[in-house]
Amino acid sequence: MDTHLLSKSDIRHRIWQELQRAVVDRHHEWRTPVLATLGVDGAPQARTVVLRHADSGRAVLHIYTDSRSPKVxxxxxxxxxxxxxxxxxxxxxxxxxxxxxVQRSGPEVDAVWARISTSAAAGDYLSAQAPGAVLDTAAEGHSKGVSGPHHLALIKLQVLEIDWLELARSGHRRASLTQTGWTWRVP
Ligand SMILES: Cc1cc2nc3c(=O)[nH]c(=O)nc-3n(C[C@H](O)[C@H](O)[C@H](O)COP(=O)(O)O)c2cc1C
Known part of the structure; x- marks a missing residue:
């Protein structure tokens, strides 16, 4: 269906439907959003992450990371x-x-780790050195001493507002969505 025919409530529903699809479909374009934060030096920071969970009712998204990474x-x-x-x-x-x-421990982190620990991705959360640490070996980018406790952290994102922009030949559309509000905006 042409998305530019969708109405307000259809668009809201479709946004969350697509986010939920992105969690399970590794080819979905929304699986890898860019997460922007404020760096500790006050400068902006942005990086690609994988969307792991989308709860439309609560407007919550989950991302996994290494608890030692600067973004935490x-x-x-x-x-x-x-x-x-x-x-x-x-x-x-x-x-x-x-x-x-950010959750570094507790039942939810344990449940995620129970799933990941047997997968190929487990090594991402077991490295001896913290992400971003300067490599002190001649390993040339491959420093994965894999041992010891895991460093998996769960980032929960409570979505406060979505700025939705649709590009269409027939005319662009843009709106701000809060949990209950809707404001059309000039694209
Ligand atoms: C396709 C792709 C997916 C990524 N997914 C994640 C992710 O889910 N979590 C994560 O912490 N880093 C992920 N990364 C790595 C981050 O982009 C980033 O390089 C790393 O987390 C260090 O970020 P920081 O120094 O700002 O903490 C991904 C990178 C790419 C290219």
Missing amino acids: AELEAAPQVSLVFWSKRLSWQLRMRAQAT
């Missing part, structure tokens, strides 16, 4: 973040404003 310290100092998604197929961009909380 940034989020703990300044939890307001921005996320950007683009889909060529949908011709939709999402810019989200969200509030992050």
Whole structure:
């Protein structure tokens, strides 16, 4: 269906439907959004992450990371973040404003680790050195001493506002969505 025919409530529903699809479809363009944070030096920081969970009812997204990565310290100092998604197929961009909380332990982290620990991705959370640390070997980019406790952290993002932009030949459309509000904007 042509997305430019969709109405307000259809668009809201479709956004969350596509986010949920992105979690399970590794080819979905929204699987790898850009997460922007405020660096501890006050300069912006942005990086690609994988979307792991999308709860439409609560407007919550989950991302996994290494608890020692710089983004975790940034989020703990300044939890307001921005996320950007683009889909060529949908011709939709999402810019989200969200509030992050980081969980390093507890039943939810344990449940995620129980799944990941037997997968090929386990090594991502077991490296001896922290992500971003300067390599002190001649390993040329491959330093994965894999042992010891895991460093998996769960980043929960409470979505506060979505800036939705649709590009269409017949005319672009843009709106701000909050949990209950809708404001059409000039694209
Ligand atoms: C396609 C792709 C997916 C990525 N997914 C994640 C992810 O889910 N979590 C993560 O922490 N880093 C992920 N990364 C690596 C980050 O982009 C980044 O390089 C790393 O987390 C260090 O970021 P930081 O120094 O800002 O903490 C991904 C990178 C790419 C290219």
